[in-house]
Amino acid sequence: MVIRIEAAKKRSIYGDEEEVGGWNVNKAVGSVLGCVFVVMPHLCVHINSAALLLSPRMVMLLSGPRVFAMTDTSESSIHFVTLGMFIIDQIHFPASGRVVDNIIGGAGTFGIIGARLFSPPPKLSRTIGWIVDVGNDFPDDIKLELKRWGTSLVLRETPERKTTRGWNSYGPADFRSFKYLTPKLRLAPDDFANTPLINSLSFHLICSPNRCRDIINTLSSLRSFRKEPVLIWEPVPNLCTPEELPACLEVLKLVSVVSPNAAELGGFYGLSESEAEKKVSIETNAEKWYVSGIGLRRNGPIIVRAGKGGCYIRYSEGGKWLPAYFDEEHNSRVVDPTGGGNCFIGGLAIGLVRTGDIILAAAYATVAASFAIEQIAYFYGQHEQDF
Incomplete structure (x- = not known):
């Protein structure tokens, strides 16, 4: 049964x-x-x-061959680090006029949540590492909440600035608008130098192709470990354009895994969102990236996140589709896709580091994403928060 x-x-x-x-x-x-x-x-x-x-x-x-060799997790106390940002969100619901402030958000944060889901306390939770820049207006209750997660969290005091904050508006038909309310402060590899986080077994990179290249080159110079980390690149949406395609194909050779969503992948080829989300478009364009060569051995995987269509994995053994967590019968459970892709990356990284199996890692990722999309944002303190 x-x-x-x-x-x-x-x-x-x-x-x-x-x-x-x-x-x-x-x-x-x-x-x-x-x-x-x-x-x-x-x-x-x-x-x-x-x-x-x-x-x-x-x-x-x-049961097929593993894409990655099993990682000896005893080599490092840190299994996953994100270079994505932490943001405090303000959410507006125009239909009701409701405004909710001081909400935990940011691509890096959701990446951490995805990895943390498979890393229970007290030991494994400490293998998840990240930096949060604490401005002079950082709420004490959010600081307490982040500490409760039990991760290897670095709260970096930046009293000369305001905490990075974002404005979000939610409307019908998955409409969402976003803008920064305060200047953003991006993370760079130098921020992790002289901390255990620099020798993480995996890194989440969410950035443009050129910045991805610069981050990887700097990481290599700062690490004391000879073993190469698992580098998972999530392209930043606004730079997924045909003009960026040459730089994208070049940087693919430096990453271990690339995971765009369907619209981001299609954007590099000038496709509309509706055209990009078609299975034939996803498979065709994923094949182009795979054939161009991903990773040092030129056979690394591309995993395309296709929302309710699941995800498509093109790897050394061929191509596979995995379904989304919620099928058509349970699709009403999906409330908001925000953060789902970032959670996916966190789960994917942990799956790769601890099993070496790209298909199983994609299953981890699929489950991780499902937690984010069942609710709007991360509302803490109202009940015992389940991930």
Whole structure:
């Protein structure tokens, strides 16, 4: 019998790592993919000491050669670091006139949440590292909330400036408008120098092609580890244009994995959003990137995030589609896509570092993204926050 394990999504981020019999997100990975693929008795396997309920077909999908060698996680105390920003959001709902302020947000923050979902306290949560710039107006309750996550968080005091803040407006038909209310302060590799975070096993880069190249070159010069980290590049949307395509194809050779969404990938080829979201467009353009050469060995994967269509993985064994967490029957659960892509990257990175399997890592990523899109923003303090 197929079971969609919703209990897996009711375990708090503050849960006990040793909790006996408590469902966790690792189990959700297997259960949801099992229920999507085929109605068959489940086979129980173990990954990272957490049982996954997988259908036989899913086991077959995951049983091929690994794309990445299994990483020796004992080499570093940090498994994931994001160079994305932390932002405090102000959210406007024009239809009701409601305004909600001091909301935790930012691409880097959602990347951390995605990785943190698979890293329970007290030990694994500390393998997730990030820097948050604390301006002179930073709310104490948000600072306390971030500390509660139990990550390797660096709160960097910047009293000479205001905290990076954003203005968001939500409307019908997935409409969203955004602008900065205060000057942004981007993170750079030098910010992580002389901290354990610089030797992370993976990095989340969300930037333009040229900045991606500069970040990677600087990271290489600062790290003491000889082993290359897993570098996951998420292109920044406003620079996904045909003019940026040559620089994009060049920087692909420096990253381990690239993960645009369908619109971003299509944007490099001048496609409209509706055209870019077609499966044939996704597969065709992903093939172009894969053939151009990704990574030092020129065979790294591209994973295209396609929203309700799931994700498309082009890797050394061919191409595969994985479904979204929410199928048509449960699509009403999707409230807001904001942060879903960033959470996807965090889950993907942890999956790659700890399993080396690109398909399983994409399953981690899919489950991680589902937590973000079930709500508008990260409303903390109103109830026990579930990720």
